[in-house]
Amino acid sequence: xxxxxxxxxxxxxxxxxxxxxxxxxxxxxxxxxxxxxxxxxxxxxxxxxxxxxxxxxxxxxxxxxxxxxxxxxxxxxxxxxxxxxxxxxxxxxxxxxxxxxxxxxxxxxxxxxxxxxxxxxxxxxxxxxxxxxxxxxxxxxxxxxxxxxxxxxxxxxxxxxxxxxxxxxxxxxxxxxxxxxxxxxxxxxxxxxxxxxxxxxxxxxxxxxxxxxxxxxxxxxxxxxxxxxxxxxxxxxxxxxxxxxxxxxxxxxxxxxxxxxxxxxxxxxxxxxxxxxx
Amino acid sequence: xxxxxxxxxxxxxxxxxxxxxxxxxxxxxxxxxxxxxxxxxxxxxxxxxxxxxxxxxxxxxxxxxxxxxxxxxxxxxxxxxxxxxxxxxxxxxxxxxxxxxxxxxxxxxxxxxxxxxxxxxxxxxxxxxxxxxxxxxxxxxxxxxxxxxxxxxxxxxxxxxxxxxxxxxxxxxxxxxxxxxxxxxxxxxxxxxxxxxxxxxxxxxxxxxxxxxxxxxxxxxxxxxxxxxxxxxxxxxxxxxxxxxxxxxxxxxxxxxxxxxxxxxxxxxxxxxxxxxxxxxxxxxxxxxxxxxxxxxxxxxxxxxxxxxxxxxxxxxxxxxxxxxxxxxxxxxxxxxxxxxxxxxxxxxxxxxxxxxxxxxxxxxxxxxxxxxxxxxxxxxxxxxxxxxxxxxxxxxxxxxxxxxxxxxxxxxxxxxxxxxxxxxxxxxxxxxxxxxxxxxxxxxxxxxxxxxxxxxxxxxxxxxxxxxxxxxx
Ligand SMILES: Cc1cc2nc3c(=O)[nH]c(=O)nc-3n(C[C@H](O)[C@H](O)[C@H](O)COP(=O)(O)OP(=O)(O)OC[C@H]3O[C@@H](n4cnc5c(N)ncnc54)[C@H](O)[C@@H]3O)c2cc1C
Ligand SMILES: Cc1cc2nc3c(=O)[nH]c(=O)nc-3n(C[C@H](O)[C@H](O)[C@H](O)COP(=O)(O)OP(=O)(O)OC[C@H]3O[C@@H](n4cnc5c(N)ncnc54)[C@H](O)[C@@H]3O)c2cc1C
Ligand code: SF4
Ligand code: SF4
Ligand code: FES
Numbered sequence: 107x108x109x110x111x112x113x114x115x116x117x118x119x120x121x122x123x124x125x126x127x128x129x130x131x132x133x134x135x136x137x138x139x140x141x142x143x144x145x146x147x148x149x150x151x152x153x154x155x156x157x158x159x160x161x162x163x164x165x166x167x168x169x170x171x172x173x174x175x176x177x178x179x180x181x182x183x184x185x186x187x188x189x190x191x192x193x194x195x196x197x198x199x200x201x202x203x204x205x206x207x208x209x210x211x212x213x214x215x216x217x218x219x220x221x222x223x224x225x226x227x228x229x230x231x232x233x234x235x236x237x238x239x240x241x242x243x244x245x246x247x248x249x250x251x252x253x254x255x256x257x258x259x260x261x262x263x264x265x266x267x268x269x270x271x272x273x274x275x276x277x278x279x280x281x282x283x284x285x286x287x288x289x290x291x292x293x294x295x296x297x298x299x300x301x302x303x304x305x306x307x308x309x310x311x312x313x314x315x316x317x318x319x320x321x322x323x324x325x326x327x328x329x330x331x332x333x334x335x336x337x338x339x340x341x342x343x344x345x346x347x348x349x350x351x352x353x354x355x356x357x358x359x360x361x362x363x364x365x366x367x368x369x370x371x372x373x374x375x376x377x378x379x380x381x382x383x384x
Numbered sequence: 385x386x387x388x389x390x391x392x393x394x395x396x397x398x399x400x401x402x403x404x405x406x407x408x409x410x411x412x413x414x415x416x417x418x419x420x421x422x423x424x425x426x427x428x429x430x431x432x433x434x435x436x437x438x439x440x441x442x443x444x445x446x447x448x449x450x451x452x453x454x455x456x457x458x459x460x461x462x463x464x465x466x467x468x469x470x471x472x473x474x475x476x477x478x479x480x481x482x483x484x485x486x487x488x489x490x491x492x493x494x495x496x497x498x499x500x501x502x503x504x505x506x507x508x509x510x511x512x513x514x515x516x517x518x519x520x521x522x523x524x525x526x527x528x529x530x531x532x533x534x535x536x537x538x539x540x541x542x543x544x545x546x547x548x549x550x551x552x553x554x555x556x557x558x559x560x561x562x563x564x565x566x567x568x569x570x571x572x573x574x575x576x577x578x579x580x581x582x583x584x585x586x587x588x589x590x591x592x593x594x595x596x597x598x599x600x601x602x603x604x605x606x607x608x609x610x611x612x613x614x615x616x617x618x619x620x621x622x623x624x625x626x627x628x629x630x631x632x633x634x635x636x637x638x639x640x641x642x643x644x645x646x647x648x649x650x651x652x653x654x655x656x657x658x659x660x661x662x663x664x665x666x667x668x669x670x671x672x673x674x675x676x677x678x679x680x681x682x683x684x685x686x687x688x689x690x691x692x693x694x695x696x697x698x699x700x701x702x703x704x705x706x707x708x709x710x711x712x713x714x715x716x717x718x719x720x721x722x723x724x725x726x727x728x729x730x731x732x733x734x735x736x737x738x739x740x741x742x743x744x745x746x747x748x749x750x751x752x753x754x755x756x757x758x759x760x761x762x763x764x765x766x767x768x769x770x771x772x773x774x775x776x777x778x779x780x781x782x783x784x785x786x787x788x789x790x791x792x793x794x795x796x797x798x799x800x801x802x803x804x805x806x807x808x809x810x811x812x813x814x815x816x817x818x819x820x821x822x823x824x825x826x827x828x829x830x831x832x833x834x835x836x837x838x839x840x841x842x843x844x845x846x847x848x849x850x851x852x853x854x855x856x857x858x
Binding site for chain 1: 599603639645653787
């Protein structure tokens with residue numbers, strides 16, 4: 107059982123939890139994720155380790171409510187327990203002094219990009235960051251990102267805060283400068299796809315973090331298959347970070363839509379239960 | 385005279401009607417009644433030199449336990465089995481008895497062998513039902529600490545033996561539930577999960593600490609267990625849990641599963657109870673399962689129970705070469721699974737939206753025997769054909785998962801990535817023993833248990849003498 111110590115609503119749809127997980131915190135590194143299961147009947151879902159505190163023995167995660175499990179998770183409060191947490195999983199981010207890097211976080215992807223940005227900064231990189239969301243209400247961690255970046259650009263699709271643009275616009279401006287050594291981008295698959303299209307023109311290495319559907323997270327089921335450079339990889343153990351130039355994003359997006367009817371049914375049933383006072 | 389003749393025929397376990405059971409997840413056979421068990425037991429000749437025991441990898445004293453059944457001493461019979469096999473309710477159900485104990489039974493020379501498995505299952509269920517599960521006396525603590533990694537049948541057995549030798553034992557399991565393949569692979573209708581749960585509880589009662597959600601290699605390394613956390617020895621029983629795919633076009637389409645994923649969703653996550661349980665699974669109308677082993681039969685029969693109209697089983701050799709247990713092949717036939725034999729898939733077809741809608745196959749014929757001794761299948765030119773399907777499950781067997789071994793540079797592996805161990809379970813890494821599927825490749829429940837037991841004995845010796853001399857597999 108893993109106790110939730112802190113809950114913070116970052117926006118209407120995005121929630122932060124800090125919870126006790128002493129042994130996982132000891133081993134966690136930037137780029138890792140964990141899997142959780144809320145209760146006996148629950149599904150196993152992966153979430154990124156957005157931060158960790160080895161001394162306190164805690165993990166921080168930021169999640170967006172998109173369906174049954176994340177909605178349910180959002181109803182838990184400080185003092186509540188999560189029944190199962192498994193991690194740290196996935197290959198850690200490769201951190202070194204690359205020179206000048208751009209870190210892009212889109213939507214809830216701001217959370218996972220943060221520890222990587224921090225690590226890159228600590229490794230001596232010059233860090234330019236871009237965070238974007240559909241509107242102001244969905245943005246979070248502006249301060250945290252600013253603290254670990256040399257420069258921070260904020261974009262919103264509707265212009266309600268920062269620049270009215272998608273993240274690829276300021277990204278292209280940075281790339282035009284000609285001295286970017288690497289880009290790291292985390293967000294919705296479609297955003298990562300377009301980031302890679304943009305960086306391709308400038309031949310800049312781009313690391314992305316893929317979010318395929320997972321169960322065990324240890325290489326046992328193969329459900330998380332992604333195609334990278336024409337080869338099948340298991341996202342949970344070979345990734346989740348890959349070289350974006352080689353990723354088949356269309357396949358990733360198709361595979362994310364494996365259970366539309368079931369997800370809808372689960373959500374409807376859950377909403378009914380809540381209304382029924384359960 | 386009349387009596388005697390009747391007693392010669394094996395007492396069959398009554399079974400759920402095939403058409404009915406094809407739509408539920410309840411166990412296929414009904415248990416013996418006490419009378420039936422005694423009648424079946426009466427067929428045993430209680431041989432002085434029982435051939436059957438030689439066929440059992442853990443040498444259960446078969447005539448002794450069957451004699452006790454004859455006398456109506458069912459609980460005692462169970463204790464007798466447990467001297468050698470801690471989990472008779474499991475083995476009675478899933479051991480391939482027809483090639484092990486029962487294959488050598490003397491009675492089987494003339495007619496059907498004594499139903500050792502059915503009897504074993506009967507007494508184990510009887511013991512549990514009567515609540516007379518006996519806890520052995522607490523042994524004297526040795527002050528030694530052993531970590532067992534992986535809670536499959538091998539790990540459970542090893543942990544159970546070690547705790548009874550007086551050591552402190554922690555069992556680490558990567559998943560959120562203990563039991564290994566017994567919980568995530570073998571379906572409910574062959575092995576009810578309550579039974580596995582009972583066995584896990586039993587070893588907890590003996591004093592084993594079971595730690596789930598512990599992916600060793602990530603959360604802790606074996607090196608840390610030995611050098612920082614104070615464990616004196618480690619047993620690795622992590623199974624062969626890496627799925628294999630065919631490597632043909634279309635394999636990443638939606639609807640194409642590995643058997644591991646399909647069965648894990650269904651069994652461990654209870655997707656067959658969706659939406660009561662949250663994990664979804666594709667309910668197929670026309671699924672195709674590729675393979676001919678136990679895993680393929682289980683996948684086919686799960687797909688059927690989820691509500692499929694027609695289930696295809698595609699296998700590249702003929703039925704004679706199928707590695708699955710005969711009883712399971714028979715059950716699959718009875719339930720109406722359609723076998724496409726001497727057939728090999730060559731590609732999966734996209735419906736235009738990223739879902740599988742058909743499988744392209746080629747007919748095969750059998751040529752010369754290959755290294756496995758089975759005749760090698762060769763494709764027949766121009767025999768390609770398509771079958772309309774909406775789910776495909778690849779049940780081609782498993783390989784070693786490198787996640788843990790990768791973190792142990794001093795652990796010798798063979799070419800295929802399996803851990804090298806001698807017959808006692810000793811590996812090239814000091815203090816580290818291994819057994820079960822991660823050493824032998826995919827095998828059986830009882831052989832994994834046998835390996836766990838042997839390793840427990842070797843660990844006892846090691847903890848006494850601290851002697852290490854690894855010479856590699858014999
Ligand atoms: C490595 C990794 C890291 C992630 N990190 C974060 C994070 O930090 N914050 C965050 O908000 N989200 C993250 N996600 C996505 C998150 O796992 C999904 O949003 C969540 O599983 C949705 O579950 P649901 O029941 O609420 O929604 P559902 O209605 O079940 O699904 C909504 C969508 O989420 C995806 N999804 C569903 N089930 C799973 C599953 N078992 N595994 C993976 N994806 C699934 C599918 O694409 C689906 O269409 C991450 C995913 C991966 C693979
Ligand atoms: C679908 C199916 C049906 C089968 N049917 C039969 C049958 O009818 N009869 C029969 O005799 N045999 C059958 N088998 C084979 C039998 O189940 C296996 O041979 C046996 O379970 C192997 O036992 P094991 O102890 O080696 O490991 P497993 O049962 O494979 O268990 C290994 C455990 O280790 C855990 N693990 C893995 N990596 C780590 C890690 N890094 N850290 C912590 N834990 C880890 C896994 O999660 C798993 O729980 C079947 C197998 C399958 C897949
Ligand atoms: S353990 Fe298996 S092989 Fe041994 S007697 Fe029991 S059923 Fe037969
Ligand atoms: S060989 Fe057959 S008849 Fe003889 S003891 Fe074993 S089970 Fe009984
Ligand atoms: S989630 Fe099962 S192999 Fe990656």
